[in-house]
Amino acid sequence: MLAGLIVTTCAACVPSNEPAPSPQSIPPAASAGDLFKAVPVPEVHEGDDAKVALAKTRAALALANRRIEGGGRWVDGLRGAPD
Numbered sequence: 001m002l003a004g005l006i007v008t009t010c011a012a013c014v015p016s017n018e019p020a021p022s023p024q025s026i027p028p029a030a031s032a033g034d035l036f037k038a039v040p041v042p043e044v045h046e047g048d049d050a051k052v053a054l055a056k057t058r059a060a061l062a063l064a065n066r067r068i069e070g071g072g073r074w075v076d077g078l079r080g081a082p083d
Helices: 003-009 029-036 050-079
Strands: none
Touching: 029 050
């Protein structure tokens, strides 16, 4: 039974024609500043003005999107990808 599992497991390993990625040291995410920090959900309480709550939510979403895009650029910079 064990031999069957090994054969089945190894059968799934198909060699790839792509070169293996080059090893490199990835700096800690903290070195990217606030890029990988969670964006807090704006606090909205009963009785708050809906337009103000929506504005807070949109601002948080815009900040989150900037961080996602900035994080992608940070990782691309590590990989040496062109802008």
